[in-house]
Amino acid sequence: MLFNSFQFVFFFLIVYSIYVILNRKWQNGLLLVASYVFYGWWDWRFLSLIAVSTVIDYVLALQIDQRDKESQRKFFLILSCIANLGLLGFFKYFNFFTESGVEIIRWMGFTPDPVTLNIVLPVGISFYTFQTMSYTIDVYRGHLKPTRNFLDYSVYVSFFPQLVAGPIERATHFLPQVQNERTITYQRIREGAWLILLGYFKKVVIADNLADIVNPVFNDPSAHHGLTIVIAIYAFAFQIYGDFSGYSDIARGVSKLMGFDLMVNFRMPYFAQNPQEFWRRWHISLSTWLRDYLYISLGGNKDGPLKTYRNLFLTMLLGGLWHGAAWNFVLWGIYQGGLLIFHRLIFGRSKEPEKIHLGRRIVNIAIMFQFVCVGWLLFRVNSMADLSVLIQNLFAWETIPWIWVGYMAVVLTPLLLLQLNKEVSGDLLHIKKWRPSARLAVYLILLAYIALFGKVDGGEFIYFQF
Known part of the structure; x- marks a missing residue:
């Protein structure tokens, strides 16, 4: 059920009309069913x-809490990681690794029998797996x-506005909202x-x-050349931002109507001046998850520069693989780690952005955007063969x-x-402080x-495939 479908509109109107007349306990029951x-x-x-x-x-979380011995607590934690990553690995990566292994064996001169299964990738599995692991x-x-309330925990895991494409919510932030009374105010409805x-x-x-603009170029790379490819790459940069941040905005908006606050997942990422700042602005729920549960677990920056670089590389490599079972995502992760x-x-x-002169900041933003778009080329290609063709034709x-160009200017203005207003004000909801006439005009x-237009x-949201 897509947010951009009439089915979802009717579904949500029915759920919401019942939700607002129930108390918290029954609201949670309704949310789980919905x-x-x-x-x-x-x-x-x-x-x-x-x-x-x-x-x-x-x-397993209850078992961890009930144990005093560190070895027992760690055992149940490892069991949780194995179970979660095992499910994710089987459904998302089994065919990728078996097919890649077959290709390597063939390259060595052998002729193995390929082993593949008709595995359906469950929508949103990467998101809710990371959420339950956290x-x-x-x-x-x-x-x-x-x-100990299984209903509350189940709502935390399956909350439908953010279930299939995030944000990846932490229990420390979201679970108390499930457990406590929600207040639906006029301000929340307006926001x-x-x-x-x-x-x-x-x-x-x-x-x-x-x-x-994007699909014809990437679906038939041999038929396009030069600036057409460049424009398609720029178009994809805004397509994926509009698609993914649009989903996050709708998820946050629907949640606010029901009294919940989801985390902000995007903070104007294309205003970033360097790679570190970009990942503080883009897909924040994933980047902070990778930082807190992978990068820091590997040692972070505590053991000298070489191990810091290793930890950054491994974190972004696995972050790339999280996005999809394909070599272009592996290459994208390597590229991001390299940056x-x-x-x-x-x-x-990084220096704090406000300490940098405006002119230099604009130059930094423009340069960083080019590096980001190179990454989007790696991200969007359908295969490594297509990537080779696009680079040659470029x-x-x-x-x-x-x-x-004119079409992009019209829809992007x-x-x-x-x-720009959000970057200056620091808050997308800053519009609520505008005069009523200005808000109405927007x-x-x-x-x-x-x-x-x-x-x-x-079609589907791009991140549904992950």
Whole structure:
């Protein structure tokens, strides 16, 4: 069930009309049922997997809390990691590793029989697996007491607004909201409606329209050259941002209507001046997860520069693999790790942006955006063979497709203006402080864009595949 579908609109209106008249206990029961209906809409078989994942970490977290011996606590933590990563690895990576192994054996001159299974990748498995793992790890580290209320924990795992594409919520932040009474105020409704409107604008106007520029180039790379490829790469940079941040905005907006606050997942990432800052602004719930549960666990920056670089490299390599079972994602992770290492090696830790002169800051942003777009080329390609073709064709001359440039300018102008305002104010919800007439003008402009350019039949959100 897609956010950008009439089915979801009807589904949410029905759920919300019942939700607002119930008390907290019954609200949680409704949320669990609604979340399982929402998730089962894709494939009812997915429900057994999320149920198993929920039970595993609920039970193991309680076992960790009940043990005094460190060896026993660590045993149950390792059991949780093996169970979660085992499920994720089987459903997401089994065919990738077996097919890659077969290719390596063939390269060595042997002719093995390929072993593949018809495995369906459950939507959102990477997101809720990391979410349940963080719960158990936080219990082990003493950051959180495990809940004994299975209903509350199940809602934390399966909460439908953020189930399939995040943000990856920490139990320390989200579980207390499930356990306590929620208050639905006019302010929350107004903020939620604004986030939903903005999210739909990003998805159906920006992401789905830019897909018409991006997809032809990447689906048939041999037919395109030079500046056409460059423009398609830039278009994808804004497509994936509009698509993913649009989903996060809708998820946050829907949650606010029900009295919940989800974490902010994006903070104007294309205003970043360096790789470190980019990852503090892009997919924040994943980047902080990788930092807190992988990078720090590997040793962080405590054991000298060489081990720091190693830890950065491994963290981003696995972060790339988290996105998908394909070599281009591995290469993207290596590239991101290389950028972080190079920046740290040359410049050390980042300076605070406000201490840098405006002119230099603009130059830094422009340069960093080019590095980001090189990464998006690696991220978007359908295969390594396509990547080779695109790189070769990139240096062949072709006239500028001005109609694409004009099209991008039209659909991106409102977003860029809103992003500039957000960068200056520091808060996307800063618009609530504007005069009513100014707010109304923005609402009407976005609604007009949705009416004129919105694609009602747009496709899935990009991050659903992860």
